[in-house]
Amino acid sequence: MTQFLAFSTIHGLEKECLGEVKELLHEYLKKEKIELDFLKAVSDKEYLSTRRGYVVLECPSQYLNMSLFGALTKLKSVQRIIYLVGEFVKLPMDDTMLSYLQTEITSNKETNKKWQQGHDYWKSMCLATSLNYLENDSVDHRFKSSYIRYIEANKGTDESKTDKQSIPIRELNVDEPTYRITCDRIGSHVQKTDILEPQLAHVIHTQFPTWQVKLSYPDIHIYFDLFHEQCLFGIILRDGMHRRNRRNLQHHFQTALNPCLCYLLARIADIKPHMYVCDPMCGIGSILIESFLSYPHATYIGTDWKFKPVQEAICNTKYCNIPLLNTSDLKEDNINDEQKYGICFTTVDVTTIYPPQCNSIYSKLKNKIDVVITDPPFGHKHGTYQNNREHLYPKMIKSLMSLIKPVTGKLLMVLNKATMERKLVKELLQQMYGDEGCKYETKEVDIGGFNALLFIIQKLKVEEDTIEKDTHAPKKKEKKEKKKTGKKSTGNTSHASNKIIAITLLVLVLGLVAKLLLNSFW
Ligand SMILES: C[S@@+](CC[C@H](N)C(=O)[O-])C[C@H]1O[C@@H](n2cnc3c(N)ncnc32)[C@H](O)[C@@H]1O
The missing domain is CATH 3.30.2130.30 (VC0802-like)
Structure with missing residues (x-):
């Protein structure tokens, strides 16, 4: 039967x-x-x-x-x-x-x-x-x-x-x-x-x-x-x-992600030996701990802007007998030889990763991370939806994207399923990479009765640094104008000469008026 x-x-x-x-x-x-x-x-x-x-x-x-x-x-x-x-x-x-x-x-x-x-x-x-x-x-x-x-x-x-x-x-x-x-x-x-x-x-x-x-x-x-x-x-x-996290972990928090989902995210990311995996909003470390327990031959990096969750993530990692790594284990020199397997936790504000001059643990890891898996705050239990959309997500997405390897790297991110979040991600990616510079798919997932959207994003090219882009922008515009008119740009000089002509004209007119007045007086 x-x-x-x-x-x-x-x-x-x-x-x-x-x-x-x-x-x-x-x-x-x-x-x-x-x-x-x-x-x-x-x-x-x-x-x-x-x-x-x-x-x-x-x-x-x-x-x-x-x-x-x-x-x-x-x-x-x-x-x-x-x-x-x-x-x-x-x-x-x-x-x-x-x-x-x-x-x-x-x-x-x-x-x-x-x-x-x-x-x-x-x-x-x-x-x-x-x-x-x-x-x-x-x-x-x-x-x-x-x-x-x-x-x-x-x-x-x-x-x-x-x-x-x-x-x-x-x-x-x-x-x-x-x-x-x-x-x-x-x-x-x-x-x-x-x-x-x-x-x-x-x-x-x-x-x-x-x-x-x-x-x-x-x-x-x-x-x-x-x-x-x-x-x-x-x-x-x-x-x-x-x-199992209640058994596996010493510290628990209300926003900690369901371990089944953590495992499934790691599975979707297809973590392979020697990979570099990170969660820049790691909380108490559930995603990385679950990932390491299933895929131990990789290097994991977890950061959060607050000290307390990082401390708790470290305790949880020790509790699970997972090797803890130092930030020095991740230096660029180490990235290709003698890779260490384990998890490294430290504090970093995710919004500071993108500027090219950032000097955190991530400064040498740009475009080098194989997998980023993260679960940003939805604004449901902490913060607000609007505040996240306006202030956190734009900088956060740029930062996360700047970490992954072009073509092979993946960003897995769980966001609120709301249409505005979907639109925001789409617009940001379009702005950063154009039509063909990146590809992504979404999956609707249920997190304890809350509708969420899992984004799986890959970039096909490296993003240009915004700072350079900004300083070069006026020059580019000038060059474009030059091409259009075929003439040398006059810029500020033409503005100054116009002023001189106007002043000369004014002096002449005033002189003429004065002469007329004098003639009529005598
Ligand atoms: C939903 S929780 C992540 C929970 C985590 N996946 C876990 O299972 O513990 C979101 C985390 O993002 C962190 N966070 C919020 N804003 C941040 C920022 N600007 N930079 C880094 N971390 C931030 C919060 O401190 C919180 O721990």
Whole structure:
């Protein structure tokens, strides 16, 4: 029998997530020496497809086991893994919605069987992840599932007692777990989420009368994703995979980017060994840390204008055992020989990078960076949209563009999806490089419910320095005029001679008037 697993990812980057799932499965199946037919099917993407915000794997049930689950938890672009009980695309949005959902959830034999199987797979996943966790003792106790806490308690570890924020351990009965319904909903459905969730819980209760509803820290999450008329539902096998930054990092900040998105950005940038990668608005360093963890044979440079995020980024980097580099490791002399791999953090205001005379870490890195990945402030949580558009973005874009290598270099930048931002970037690039001096594409991405636009920009030529351009501008104009008229330009001289003529005329007229007056007087 075929089972379906849904991997939830960043909406807009499903294709990139599919790439990672495919690679991981390919490696896993090869290592486990699993039947070649399945391996081939996975390679041909026959068993993989995408939905809005998901990659779905169609998997013969004989392969769905603890070992595969263990491998799947290593996916970096996936936020949660759901065992799909069902999905449909024609959900009525009127009063009949709930009764329609009820029938779809439990009416037929096959769906009923799937709930049961989902429960079994959840048990396997619990075991697989608990084994993963137990290997890694540094994991914060708060992020372990109740099942893992239960195993640890029985193993006699006293971690739960020492952790201040520990959650009380209770005995977990995997056959009669506690559960809650979580419903994510977009669209104008008649029934709102707060009405839907208890109603759906009631439906599940009829299916599993021994399961108890528990809203905080339940064992099982039953998940419904309603997007207008589309619906997908099942049992969450593994949740919070995108919260790894809370485990990986010591310092966290509200504007820190989702680690799944950070990983996907690095993947899109196609970071290769020996490359130079930088984030000039690095915050606590999430993009560079995630990138290094996946592509360690490169040199990363992170800067921010504030000292505090830079300090925190340094702490986070140390916490992840990533080598910290000094600014001297990046000198131009070093850029071609004896490259050091790691991350270098320092403070720089991004708007000061572009002027040619800039004397920051970037002065010798102009046109030498392979990849710039950055997540500038949107003006949503900090600053304002207008202020960013008028004062920050124009200088920032010039600066970022001045860093990347012509032709091969890439700038990946996540901005607010608003039309004005799109227009601003387009106009600036046109102004700097003309019609054919640069190329770019955009992808719409969802960042925690916020619509953003990912720009992937490449420049095909080096920009001229504005300062030189300005000082040469009047001369160029003069030359143009000369060409047009074919005469020597008179400039200021002609202006002066005009003045002399006017004064002479005035003196003559005054003399004449005086003579006339004298004649008439005598
Ligand atoms: C959206 S946050 C980046 C978050 C980062 N990607 C992370 O995951 O931590 C934007 C960052 O840009 C920095 N920033 C704002 N204006 C800047 C400027 N003119 N120069 C350099 N950094 C700036 C802010 O201090 C903030 O840390």
